[in-house]
Amino acid sequence: MNQTIETMLNHRSVRKFKEENLSPEQIQMIVEAAQMASTSSFIQAYSIIGVTDPEKKKKLAKLAGGQDYVSESGHFFVFCADLYRHSLIGKWENADVDDSIMSMEKFMVSVIDASLAAQNAAVAAESMGLGICYIGGLRNNLPEVSELLETPEHVIPLFGLTVGVPDQKTAVKPRMPFQSIYHENSYRHQKDTVKQEMNEYNEAISAYYHERTAGKRSDKWTEQMAKMLQRKSRMYMKEFVEGKNFAKK
Amino acid sequence: MNQTIETMLNHRSVRKFKEENLSPEQIQMIVEAAQMASTSSFIQAYSIIGVTDPEKKKKLAKLAGGQDYVSESGHFFVFCADLYRHSLIGKWENADVDDSIMSMEKFMVSVIDASLAAQNAAVAAESMGLGICYIGGLRNNLPEVSELLETPEHVIPLFGLTVGVPDQKTAVKPRMPFQSIYHENSYRHQKDTVKQEMNEYNEAISAYYHERTAGKRSDKWTEQMAKMLQRKSRMYMKEFVEGKNFAKK
Secondary structure, eight states, X not given: OOHHHHHHHTOOOOOOXXXXXXXXXXXXXXXXXXXXXXXXXXXXXXXEEEEOOHHXXXXXXXXXXXXXXXXXXXXXXXXXXXXXXXXXXXXXXXXXOHHHHTSHHHHHHHHHHHHHHHHHHHHHHHHTXXXXXXXXXXXXXXXXXXXXXXXXXXXXXXXXXXXXXXXXXXXXXXXXXXXXXXXXXXXXXXXXXXXXXXXXXXXXXXXXXXXXXXXXXXXXXXXXXHHHHHSOOOTTHHHHXXXXXXXXX | OOHHHHHHHTOOOOOOBOSOOOOHHHHHHHHHHHHTSOOGGGOOOEEEEEEOOHHHHHHHHHHTTSXXXXXXXXXXXXXXXXXXXXXXXXXXXXXXXXXXXXXXXXHHHHHXXXXXXXXXXXXXXXXXXXXXXEEGGGGGGHHHHHHHHTOOTTEEEEEEEEEEOBOSOOOOOOOSOHHHHEEESSOOOOHHHHHHHHHHHHHHHHHHHHHHTTTSOOOOHHHHHHHHHHSOOOTTHHHHHHHTTOSOO
């Protein structure tokens, strides 16, 4: 196994960091690695905002649901779906790009582009010995986040990535078994098969929590998911996304 | 610079492969690396379909716009946004998860999850000396792709990833300058600044094509983008996505 794959297999989210800012060189290297991810038809439909202003970081930490490790980390990146430049290009090149830019297809392209870039950033950071945590909590309140970061129309902050020198040791969380995530030639959708696989996975997850908490927790994965999905969270999203002129057509 | 970052900075899409299938061990390692990417609230809202059936591969190559390197590669992966399991969990756990599953928020979560996993797969493959190319062309015709792969409701094939032993040497394509993609504390949306940056980038891209084609091409990036976005491609996507019960609420 090579170092790159070893880095990936050792991934765990880090939520406690030493008081040590990333250097400008580290930030630049992480962003350059992000930029080299594949991009659909070379569209590069994303932007990255690095937040260094202490006040803004505190506000973002609060908006993300009181996650201190947003402000108390070495650096905080925000990844955005971004077709703003492309909307301007339409005007400059005298091309009617409105339908494209407002299409569900290009919304997906920009979310995918931003995510591929972000994962390169995450793995690059981890390969440098840093720890990371994605901050989906930014989506709790995108109107305020957008105002704070002054993102224009055609730009949506999707998630944050908090990066720094780890100050905790966390465990690698066992993923779904290979045969549950990986299908060959056609999707195995038989409900009995899925149920049996999920039961087996439940046992693995229960055992993981049991061991990690000295018997205090033994959640099953399906229970966790049911509980989470019962909460109707961020139901403003469709209106917000369409209000930013994404996924309207 | 470490090996992982070196691998990323050396990324270029490969579209011609040697006739050499990936081994089961290689496939498993790539999928396991993919699975270790971060996932929103541990939801793991994606699936990977490996296509090995030669007939299916040919059909997919055709559906993707006649891209032979889909069928003529070492392996072809399809990454799907997937909330099918979660819809079943709702029934098994007697939890009302319908609003969540049909929300724009969870659509974004599943597209992001699938993309983070895919980028780990891509980098893992490249770290093993393999070449890769993302196949967004699958989205040309998702109804037929879904039928071919037998994906149920709540599952959307997002893109393919073709992987194999490279049989061509391609050049690294210069990305947008660091200062154009990276903002500090707030988004720089001043049109004049963006225009000036894009003009500079146009020169870099023109020079790149000029050198690579011995003077035959000298496209500017903004021209490429305007031309691409003028085509109203895949405008069926919103109806298709909502028809699969994603992004409806």
